[in-house]
Amino acid sequence: MTIKMYDLAGADPAVRFSPYCWRIRMALAHKGLEVETIAWRFSDKDAIAFSGQGLVPVLRDGDTIVHDSWAIAEYLDKTYADRPRLMDGEQGRALASLVRHIAQNVLLTPIAKAIIMDLFHALAPGDQPYFRDSREKRFGMALEKFQIAPDAALAQMTIAVSPLRALLKEQPFLNGRHPAWADYCLFGSFMWARNVSDVALLAPDDPVYAWREQMLDLFDGLARKSARAAG
Amino acid sequence: MTIKMYDLAGADPAVRFSPYCWRIRMALAHKGLEVETIAWRFSDKDAIAFSGQGLVPVLRDGDTIVHDSWAIAEYLDKTYADRPRLMDGEQGRALASLVRHIAQNVLLTPIAKAIIMDLFHALAPGDQPYFRDSREKRFGMALEKFQIAPDAALAQMTIAVSPLRALLKEQPFLNGRHPAWADYCLFGSFMWARNVSDVALLAPDDPVYAWREQMLDLFDGLARKSARAAG
Known part of the structure; x- marks a missing residue:
């Protein structure tokens, strides 16, 4: 199942500018993992309430939910350990x-x-x-x-x-x-x-x-x- | 043969304060290597002329002369590779x-x-x-x-x-x-x-x-x- 990421979007939903979401977009590409991004707005707190907090990036990988860019990087290195490492x-x-x-x-x-x-x-x-x-x-x-x-x-x-x-x-x-x-x-x-x-x-x-x-x-x-x- | 290091000294020759020499004192201890330090003064350019330049630290390890704290650290990791690494x-x-x-x-x-x-x-x-x-x-x-x-x-x-x-x-x-x-x-x-x-x-x-x-x-x-x- 494709990984999903809630990603801060602008008035134009194609415009993505969160520095923390960009870290993860790059990290997922580094790992060779596909991602489906979901445009999210500051006012959509309800849409990510399932993560237990109100900030993006939020990653949904199968049944696993991870938020916070640093925690996501650690999760990716641990879960996809056979792919290029983010931190050595x-x-x-x-x-x-x-x-x-x-x-x-x-x-x-x-x-x-x-x-x-x-x-x-x-x-x-x-x-x-x-x-x-x-x-x-x-x-x-x-x-x-x-x-x-x-x-x-x-x-x-x-x-x-x-x-x-x-x-x-x-x-x-x-x-x-x-x-x-x-x-x-x-x-x-x-x-x-x-x-x-x-x-x-x-x-x-x-x-x-x-x-x-x-x-x-x-x-x-x-x-x-x-x-x-x-x- | 004990490693020798030319080390910037003050009016009191026991006082050593060069930040770059301190890096190397610590690095040598990290490697478990003994060192004999030689008190050196800014005006003693002649004393280290054998290194081809005029700044300390200068390390003499047997026949090898190394100057510049970064170059010394790399030399130590390369030469004493079986001892705890300085850079991983x-x-x-x-x-x-x-x-x-x-x-x-x-x-x-x-x-x-x-x-x-x-x-x-x-x-x-x-x-x-x-x-x-x-x-x-x-x-x-x-x-x-x-x-x-x-x-x-x-x-x-x-x-x-x-x-x-x-x-x-x-x-x-x-x-x-x-x-x-x-x-x-x-x-x-x-x-x-x-x-x-x-x-x-x-x-x-x-x-x-x-x-x-x-x-x-x-x-x-x-x-x-x-x-x-x-x-």
Whole structure:
């Protein structure tokens, strides 16, 4: 039975932009597993109530329900152990976890500041009030105030990614010669921006830019072919 | 034949504070290898000219000369492959490299700002003019201007270590259940501060503080027993 994944969608249901869902789309492709994605909206809490919580990604694999992108990656490595691993041993797990913390603690804010209004406009109208309320509480200010100019965002990004950039000068992927879970953890953050916004977060001469291009091409262009919100 | 390491020393030759030499002291202990350290000063370029360059650590292992802490770690894993590994596979190498880039690109500056005058005063008088000249060129200002208040340094540190802190909430060491090269790469930066300065860089409730305590205790307290400059 095909794996099913509840996947955050925009006003256009083809537009998928959750960084955590993108991690899993890439992880499933890495494992060579087919997936049927189900467009989900912030206001559809009932649709995923069976998972015991209210956030996506939620994976349904036969009778097994797993939520939370990290837990899903561990589930996939355990359940499909004979397929290419997402994390290789204890140090591989540590690498991926450090990268996800960089993505979430360091990169999330500058990216959010660059794309927040584009993201807001890409949402289904029914999701916009929830998004505005919850994010304005989190940021302590109006979305319009939180947004910064593209140039300022690019400057903040270039500092924030500095250790990742240094690593990507040494090797093509964060995991080494081939991509794996650490790469997908970071890549999700860039797909979040790409599918709702035209803001350029990276300069073309940045090694992280070249890495992102490679990631967009993986799995027959899975990410590159994905729909973007109309600007 | 015992391995020899040229190790940066202060006015008191027992005081050793190079972050890169500390990485190697810990790595050698990890491998269970004895080492004889040779006190070295910035002004002793001639003493290590045989290595073809002018920076420590320089390792002499029989007829083999290796410099640069990263190259030494790779040499040790290759040459002493039957002893506990410093880096485990491609993902282990990536983990350690990412941590060293965080140490060098993100943490070095706030630590330097906190300890620069203490570091200067710990140096041998003959090293002080070289140190002042080279660092003032690098920072673009007098050492006295570069220094910041301990509170400000602690605030900068707490942000800079945020992804490492998140990882150390999940597991006792950066490498997992046991320390290895990634841990030694970060730990060197803290030994740099510890052996020349009393500035508190971490709050006692920070998981990174608890990790540093564990690191100080490793190998029968190798680092904790090391000499500190008189305040």
